Amino acid sequence: MLLRNQVEWAIHCCAVLGSLPPDRYLATKTLAEFHGVPKEYLSKALQALAQAGVLVGTLGPTGGYRLAKEAKDITFLDIVEAIEGKKKTFECEEIRNNTPCLKGKKKSTGVCAVARVMYRADEAWRKELRSKSLAELIQDVIDQVPADLLKANAEWLMDPK
């Protein structure tokens, strides 16, 4: 079980967009070049983020994306679910009801004991992602990345060469 690499791209893009002055849009091309990822695939991720209400996109030559709400109101889970969907990581096929001894008899109902554990693990994963906001990530980046690199990055993003 592996998340798509667009999840990594999407989180980094959101962090970059959340570091910009409000109402500043960045083009897909700029975000792709900055992160060194293929523009076409990144484009799909950004569209998914817009569809999920994390980003707002505009069209046209000066078009691009900005955050749809404040970084403190966006969680890791919002971004991950925009890319991966909200479906649980475990799908119960109710194979407990396939036993030959149940033929013609009443099937078991309620959540299967196996699924219950798998759903709980799924929720533990989501809970952890829900507990971290984009604003907190941006603060982590500010705390960790050397100030001169942060400045150079910001300048490049506002005026990509």
Next chain:
Amino acid sequence: MLLRNQVEWAIHCCAVLGSLPPDRYLATKTLAEFHGVPKEYLSKALQALAQAGVLVGTLGPTGGYRLAKEAKDITFLDIVEAIEGKKKTFECEEIRNNTPCLKGKKKSTGVCAVARVMYRADEAWRKELRSKSLAELIQDVIDQVPADLLKANAEWLMDPK
């Protein structure tokens, strides 16, 4: 992100094997028929469980599988990792180091702030799976499934029609 359906099959098979008298083996064919799943795909899952040290397999006409250790010493995580592997669900491609402003300069090292959160969520998921043993699942099944069905299932498994 979705787990393979073999994960569900593998957990159910382990629960069945853990309910048998010790040293009793079940054939892949029997386990496949009991769960109503394709024998060829189940066979791969059972082989993976044996390779991971969860099951022991024997060859020959009376061959099959039994648990490799006591059910109390097998966790959901052991079974899930046998099928899905131990790799983290998030792979960090270090795209933070692709910024044009780092060209020719020293790359960032240490765990990226994005990856740190994703790894923490992965570990929360694994922790939940690690906390539940196969023995506990078998007890849940005994508590939930009607006694007459449990008895019929046990009889069918010892002498499949």
